[in-house]
Amino acid sequence: MTQPITRSASRRAPYDGIVVTTPVSIPYVRFSTRGAHWWIGRALAALVRDSGLSKDRFDGVCATSMSLAPDTAVGIVQHHGLTPRWLDFIPMGGVTGVVAMRRAARAVQAGDADIVACVAGDTNHIDSFRQGLENFSQFGKDAVYPVGTGGPNASFAFLTDYYMRTYGARREDFGKMCVAQRENALAYPHALFKAPLTLEQYMTARPIAEPVHLFDCVMPCAGAEAYLVMREDEARGLGLSFGRILGTIERHNAFPDDPVQYRGGWAMDGGELYGMAGVSPDDIDFFETYDDYPVINMLQFEDLGFCAKGEAPDFVRSHTMTTGGSFPINTSGGQLSVGQAGGAGGFLGTVEAIRQVTGQALGRPVPDAKIGLVGGFGMISYDRGVCSAAAILAAGD
Amino acid sequence: MAAPLKKPKRKNPVLRTRAPMLPPAPRSRISLGLTSGAARGVFELQVCRDCGAVQYPPREACKECLSDRLDWTPHSGRGELVAHTTLRHAMENYFRERLPWRLGIVKLDNDGPHEAPSLIVHVHGDCAEPPARVRIRAMLDRSGQAVLLALPEKDTPHMSDDPQMRELTCDPKFRKVFVTDGKGPVGQAVVKAMIAAGSDLVWVGEAAPWKKIPGFEEIAALPEVTMVDLDVTNPDSVKRCAGQIGPKVDILVNTAEQHRAYTVGGRYGTENARAEMEINYFGLLRLAQEFGPVMMSRGADTETNAVAWVNILSIFALANKPDQSTFSASKAAAHSLAQAMRAGMHRSGVRVINLYPGPLDVEWNQELRPPKVTPAALARAIVGALQGGAEDVYPGDVAKDWYERWRRDPKVLERELAHGE
Incomplete structure (x- = not known):
């Protein structure tokens, strides 16, 4: 099902002996009257509960939140009574799940920390989404928000419009992915969308910013996701099932001269990812894409080697994408069906991938899932997503 | 082609007068250079004195060579509309009251040593579907801040009657x-x-x-x-x-x-x-x-x-x-x-x-x-x-x-x- 991808001779050290464990999700709600610290606190408590560790054992914290201002990770540790010796705050939206993992893994590998709690949590009050957009970035404030786009709908409408014109994608192709993800979501207990979605409903939905229609858009909500990074021996001693990190990549501001974004940083670093992991796209059993709008799925299929540039529409037409399908994507439903809980949206795919490779799926498991790919994409600071990342995870045993 | 504006009917004095809502006004200090040009009716972008790179959005340092010698310089505004959308939903009341609203990305023509930037702009109704040649103008919006408007390459009949354009001007027609x-x-x-x-x-x-x-x-x-x-x-x-x-x-x-x-x-x-x-x-x-x-x-x-x-x-x-x-x-x-x-x-x-x-x-x-x-x-x-x-x-x-x-x-x-x- 794949394009050959060049494996670059990577000099990067493997993440040997480092594992990811204890995937936790705090059920999402559309609007929350709680503050962001509440959501982060619930996620930390869930990590304590599921790992059996006391919170004092978390000597590393990597956190993200988009509704925590004026606090950062510093506020988090004091608020929740943690005393870590390694602390990181990564305000990078959709790449945070992967980025937190790769940073935490290196910290543990180097002995700077033993157990890192990676946590993402956000609240969503009435109007907080709009306020977030208004102050999203300097470029956004100067050159995007004032023209009325006011957010990702129009930004992704540009990308989708350009992609459809250039590569012949049709709305039906995007719809097919949305419908498949909804089917996955029906089995996932925390999904905000609980009703089935038909292609006809997708096609007849109201336009939001043409060619983007209602079911192309994620629903902003409140929620939290978290996991732990530690040494393998530690996880074994605690009796925790774990996944291994085969490879990761991270890239920011790739291809800044493309007039409209039609590829992400994955197109620069995909070879390195597979080279480091020692696997090829053929070996991937499921793919948790970053999916705030379905066009981004297509960019990831292409840039991460499942098909050539421009061939994603055909790729989608030739596959089924539910958990039992020929190319399972977003096995919990993805953000399009679960909801986009701010920065936790960047963790959703990572947490779900850990669940799938450790046999802990809350919804339907992908049959015989050994190797999973996670994509991250984030931060439309001006006209394109600046951050991209990806990771390949494998079953622990 | 924009439909010619019809002479508005007399206002019904019983109806409430709509309160003025404004497009978002906050800008960084550096980006107000764009407003300064638009206030004089000129489309100016920062151009790096050291390497010639044209910058947008406004910056404190050159994206190519990191020089801080960025001069606001008149620009031809010539470029190509490469993607567009029509908003049917907006977060801000000003736009909500004026939907639908057309927006686009315009890639400016390369006229220097580096790749010219892409601009997010209002799009005049007479601009063709992308890819289409357009010209950019910096205009003051109702908040008095600069925004960019893509116009068709050549003037079209009744062009100033386009509802988005009329929001950016003070045309005396029927006033x-x-x-x-x-x-x-x-x-x-x-x-x-x-x-x-x-x-x-x-x-x-x-x-x-x-x-x-x-x-x-x-x-x-x-x-x-x-x-x-x-x-x-x-x-x-x-x-x-x-x-x-x-x-x-x-x-x-x-x-x-x-x-x-x-x-x-x-x-x-x-x-x-x-x-x-x-x-x-x-x-x-x-x-x-x-x-x-x-x-x-x-x-x-x-x-x-x-x-x-x-x-x-x-x-x-x-x-x-x-x-x-x-x-x-x-x-x-x-x-x-x-x-x-x-x-x-x-x-x-x-x-x-x-x-x-x-x-x-x-x-x-x-x-x-x-x-x-x-x-x-x-x-x-x-x-x-x-x-x-x-x-x-x-x-x-x-x-x-x-x-x-x-x-x-x-x-x-x-x-x-x-x-x-």
Whole structure:
């Protein structure tokens, strides 16, 4: 099902002996009257509960939140009574799940920390989404928000419009992915969308910013996701099932001269990812894409080697994408069906991938899932997503 | 092609007047360079003095070479619309009330050593589907801040009637205009120009009905014109006039002016200076107090809302011309007041447009050498600003020359003027 991808001779050290464990999700709600610290606190408590560790054992914290201002990770540790010796705050939206993992893994590998709690949590009050957009970035404030786009709908409408014109994608192709993800979501207990979605409903939905229609858009909500990074021996001693990190990549501001974004940083670093992991796209059993709008799925299929540039529409037409399908994507439903809980949206795919490779799926498991790919994409600071990342995870045993 | 705007029906007086909502105004300091250009009707982008890279959005350092020597430089605005969308949903009330709204990404043509940037822009309805050639203009929006508008490469019929374009301009078409003094040559020229630009009702102020002025009979007889009594030196007169027509005025052009030409010592006493201040400064203040609030309340009142307040100042407002000393000072006072008016009126979307003409070709400038600005040319400049979107206009060669010198170094200009040049 794949394009050959060049494996670059990577000099990067493997993440040997480092594992990811204890995937936790705090059920999402559309609007929350709680503050962001509440959501982060619930996620930390869930990590304590599921790992059996006391919170004092978390000597590393990597956190993200988009509704925590004026606090950062510093506020988090004091608020929740943690005393870590390694602390990181990564305000990078959709790449945070992967980025937190790769940073935490290196910290543990180097002995700077033993157990890192990676946590993402956000609240969503009435109007907080709009306020977030208004102050999203300097470029956004100067050159995007004032023209009325006011957010990702129009930004992704540009990308989708350009992609459809250039590569012949049709709305039906995007719809097919949305419908498949909804089917996955029906089995996932925390999904905000609980009703089935038909292609006809997708096609007849109201336009939001043409060619983007209602079911192309994620629903902003409140929620939290978290996991732990530690040494393998530690996880074994605690009796925790774990996944291994085969490879990761991270890239920011790739291809800044493309007039409209039609590829992400994955197109620069995909070879390195597979080279480091020692696997090829053929070996991937499921793919948790970053999916705030379905066009981004297509960019990831292409840039991460499942098909050539421009061939994603055909790729989608030739596959089924539910958990039992020929190319399972977003096995919990993805953000399009679960909801986009701010920065936790960047963790959703990572947490779900850990669940799938450790046999802990809350919804339907992908049959015989050994190797999973996670994509991250984030931060439309001006006209394109600046951050991209990806990771390949494998079953622990 | 934009559908031609139809003459709006009379407003139903029972309905609530829609309150003015504004597009988002906050900008970083560096990006206000774009607003500075748009205020003069110029599309300027930062260009790196060291490597030539064109920057957008505005930056503190060059994206190519990290130089901080980024100069705001006029740009052709030529480019290609590469993607577009039509918003059917918006987060901000201003846009919500005006949907659908077309937006796009325009890739500017490469005209330097580096790849030109992509711009997120408003898109005129007459631009073809992407990929389409377009030209970019920087316009002031109702918040008074710069936004970019993509126009079709060539003008199209009824282009200014496009609803998104009309939001960015103050087009006199079908709007009701008040010219505060129609007796002088400038007032007469403005009245004619406004009617030619499509205004269907022009009130013309008259301070001294007994004075017979050449050309005035002709103006008063025009079917679009209605005469009103107004003496801007008299508070009661201004109040009466505002009570009579204030709630209906969409564009106010203050043509009332007192002008004498004396050095400081050339005319003993303060009588002349006082008369100039009484009309040029206090007159403006009285008008602003009586007409300002009611115009502001109508900043979003239907498609023929209150949109603009036009002040005819003088380039002498920026630097005193010593042989017109007190006149210059009165215009400097008016200039200062107009800045404060802007600060207040922009909250309603009503634009304060200031004209800083060079010496006009009128009787009190008889002794000045040409070039001088004819009243008709000044009136054209006013209409151009209303239709085009600028808020600071410098009509005439002298004004442009002075303005450039003033921007470069006000002290040098002052010293040169002191020595008669």
